[in-house]
Amino acid sequence: MYEMRPLPGCLSVGSNNSQVRRFRNSGNGVLNEIMVVVNTRKITLTIDSVEVTVPQGTTVFQAARGAGIDIPHLCYEPELDLSPTAACRLCVVEVEGAAAPPASCACPVVEGMVVRTDSEALREIRQTVIELLLSDHPHDCATCDEFGQCKLEHYAYALGIREKCEAADLVEVRCEPDAPMMGYDRSKCILCGRCVAVCQ
DSSP: OEEEEEOTTOOEEOGGGEEEEEEEEEETTEEEEEEEEEEOOEEEEEETTEEEEEETTOBHHHHHHHTTOOOOOSSOOGGGTOOOOOOSOTTBOEETTOSSOOBGGGOBOOTTOEEESOOHHHHHHHHHHHHHHHHTSOOOGGGSTTTTSOHHHHHHHHTTOOSOOOOOOOOOOOOEEEETTEEEOGGGOOOOOHHHHHHO
């Protein structure tokens, strides 16, 4: 049995607005005392004219999501508790003073940051990303198992991509079970990297 409990009066304020918490854990009958530093510094930024305050280390994507602001995304899935890869580039945002739109899932917040999640330039970037993905993707949405709940399909419609874009020569591949709990259909891969991250 493993037990961790805070010691009485263990909370103290350290430098940089951090809290130092002392814990005592017991395992195999041995008592050990450990210290955990918890960063409590808050960062205030503006997202789409909304002032948001979040803990230091939060990403722009997380801050926006916490404020109820949706940013399109394909590769990052917060529910899976995986580190963001910024692979799809669909979650790019405009940051005042930045040379180029960063991927919000991998961009940490900074005090005073001003962020825009929607603009004509961002929509053009996202349209290009979706069009490139669709150019190498089977156009069988109506018969696909994910029809109606596919994010790629959702964003294609949301961004006004109605016409079938010029498709590359598709290589026909079979769907094979690469792992006991997952089937990987290579023909529909959008290189999001989720399956690799989950398996690792």
